[in-house]
Amino acid sequence: MMRPLTRGLRDASSILGMLGALVLLAALAAAHAQTAVTRDDVIAKLDHFETAAELDIPALRQQALERSRSRSKNEPPPSKRPPIAPDLTKLPTFNVDIQFDVDTPIVLPASYQTVGRIADALTHGSLLPYNFLIVGHVESTGRRDNNVLLSQRRADAIRDILVNTFKIPAKRLQTVGLGEEQLLDPARPNAPVNNQMEIMTVSKVAETEPPAHPAPAAAAKKKPAKKR
Amino acid sequence: MVRGGFFVFVIALTAPSLAAAETMSFGDAAATLAKTCGADITANCRGVNLDSSRLKECLSRNRDVISADCKASYFSTLDAIQKRIAARVTVANACSREIVKVCGGSTKETSKAVPCLVSAKGVSRNCAQAITDAGYQ
Numbered sequence: 001m002m003r004p005l006t007r008g009l010r011d012a013s014s015i016l017g018m019l020g021a022l023v024l025l026a027a028l029a030a031a032h033a034q035t036a037v038t039r040d041d042v043i044a045k046l047d048h049f050e051t052a053a054e055l056d057i058p059a060l061r062q063q064a065l066e067r068s069r070s071r072s073k074n075e076p077p078p079s080k081r082p083p084i085a086p087d088l089t090k091l092p093t094f095n096v097d098i099q100f101d102v103d104t105p106i107v108l109p110a111s112y113q114t115v116g117r118i119a120d121a122l123t124h125g126s127l128l129p130y131n132f133l134i135v136g137h138v139e140s141t142g143r144r145d146n147n148v149l150l151s152q153r154r155a156d157a158i159r160d161i162l163v164n165t166f167k168i169p170a171k172r173l174q175t176v177g178l179g180e181e182q183l184l185d186p187a188r189p190n191a192p193v194n195n196q197m198e199i200m201t202v203s204k205v206a207e208t209e210p211p212a213h214p215a216p217a218a219a220a221k222k223k224p225a226k227k228r
Numbered sequence: 229m230v231r232g233g234f235f236v237f238v239i240a241l242t243a244p245s246l247a248a249a250e251t252m253s254f255g256d257a258a259a260t261l262a263k264t265c266g267a268d269i270t271a272n273c274r275g276v277n278l279d280s281s282r283l284k285e286c287l288s289r290n291r292d293v294i295s296a297d298c299k300a301s302y303f304s305t306l307d308a309i310q311k312r313i314a315a316r317v318t319v320a321n322a323c324s325r326e327i328v329k330v331c332g333g334s335t336k337e338t339s340k341a342v343p344c345l346v347s348a349k350g351v352s353r354n355c356a357q358a359i360t361d362a363g364y365q
Contacts, residue, residue, distance in 0.1 A: 161279065
């Protein structure tokens, strides 16, 4: 593909054509990036980490639940709600579309590959030193408190798949469901983008704890190997 | 599960050369599963999440009605995921010298040594293969 293009460089009139081709390629690449998640996309977004954020996940869950149940008349509309956990927006984040069956935490086969790629990324050497937070969101439709619960169940489901099917150590993964309390696109509360999940790098794996990364089964199997 | 683990252990112990068997990435395995069995899962296993053992159980329970493609492949596809997981154990064996001598780590905590292993020079061929198979690189 490149060779005919470089040859065409001599010809001034073909420069325009080449620019057109480049624009097209760039557009194609962008479209591709949106549809298929690659392992390296995930790694590039998550493989850096500066300071440990002070996150109290159980408290955050509680806050989200309580705010979603608030019946106060002064409650702002979805587009005007302040984000419930602004600190999270400072963390390295990978945003990902995962399709679930309606109102359930069941991942549709169309998204199996995406979840598999996330598992590939979390297994990769560059992400092994880190722990992650899986954040669930749901667009602003239906009952607000149900959305918090649904997003929590979905975040838990992704964690369970990563832990049970791909044997990512459970210790590396925390979850929180923010429902519609921290819309990804507040200007359009019903936009599908608000159903995205976020994966965030939250801390480094502790140095001292012995069975940090390997699956428990793996750790058990290593003992006999030493005898050799 | 236990029997599978034992099998893996026996392989790892007796035939390190088997480590040369290449594994499939999780993403590719999951994509294959969705491609060959996606429709069958939607039709027969709605409500079952991407969980190896539950899907295996549901698909085998429905083997009379699922597509031929799915029937022929789901077992080996789910197995591909297990193989890649099992490859992590192989790293501890194939790279024991590198983990201890080059990376100053312990084979009890292989994954902590992985970032070092990946960038280390002069790792044995078996070790390099094991690192690739486990998806560490």
